[in-house]
Amino acid sequence: MSDPSSRLSAAVSPKGGGEHRQRFSEVLSTLAGSPGPVVSIGDVLNAFGDRAFGALMLLFAAPNVLPLPPGMSAVLGAPLLFVTAQLMLGRPTLWMPRFICERSISRDVFVLLTGKLGPFLNRSERLLRPRVGIMLGPILERIVGGICLLLAIILFLPIPFGNMPPAFAITAFALGILERDGLATLVGWLAAVGSLLILAAISSAIVAGVKAFLDHLWGILG
Incomplete structure (x- = not known):
């Protein structure tokens, strides 16, 4: 496992160079197979280097596309707020506070997670x-960061079945940033619009249901 001080000093950029790089799934496999009982966010920062913006967006968004235990969307969504906010602000390097860098999960859970994501990542890549x-220009990436921040906030909220659409949108944006694929980014935009429409429909249905219940209750009591 890397030294904590080296984790915290990782300087990473949303843009990659032209040299050959390992795919996201290959880096995840390397992390999963490395020694140590846990995998920290700092380890992920070091592993992905200048691709950490897209990598962390993908790592914390993609699992939410799958059915997860209640409350997991909030756990995974919190670090997304830090990443997407910095992408929106146009920071050239990703900074994460110490308490986030030192957060970790057991290697067994990490291996299980990468195993579930593996088939999806392999097909996508x-x-x-x-x-x-x-x-994927600088201005558009900042706009992507803004919409992903909004989606991350939605993902963070305890909305029943409301985490999958925004998670898919962030995943598409992250893949586009990682692989410099503007078509994946376009898919992300379409999914983001769909997510917001679904949220609006759910919110309207909830409000209408509560209003109907209160009207019915008022009729009984009246």
Whole structure:
């Protein structure tokens, strides 16, 4: 496991260079197979280097696309707030506070998580490649950071079945940033719009249901 001081000093950028890099799934497999009882967020920062913006967005959003125990969306959604806010602000390097960097999960859980994500990542990575670069300019990436921050806030809220659509949208944006694939970013935009429409529909249904219940109750008591 890396030294804590080196974890905290990791300087990472949302943009990658042109050299050959390991795929996200390959880096996850390396992390899962490394020694030590736990995997910390600091370890992930070091492993992905200048791709940590997209990597952490993907790592904390993608599991929420799958059915998870109650409350897990809040646990996974909290670090997303730090990452997406900094992407929105256009920071060239990702900074994470010490208490976030030192958060960890057991290696057994990490292995289980990577095993569940593996088939999805493998299929996605076969389709991804650098293209449609116009969707990934500096200004557009800051806008993506803003919409992902909004989606992360929604993901953080305890909305029944409301975490999967925004998680999918953030996952698509993250894959686009990681692989410099503007088409994946476009999918992220479509999914984000769909997520907001679904949230609006759910909210309207909840408000209407509460109003109908109160009206009915008022009729009984009146």
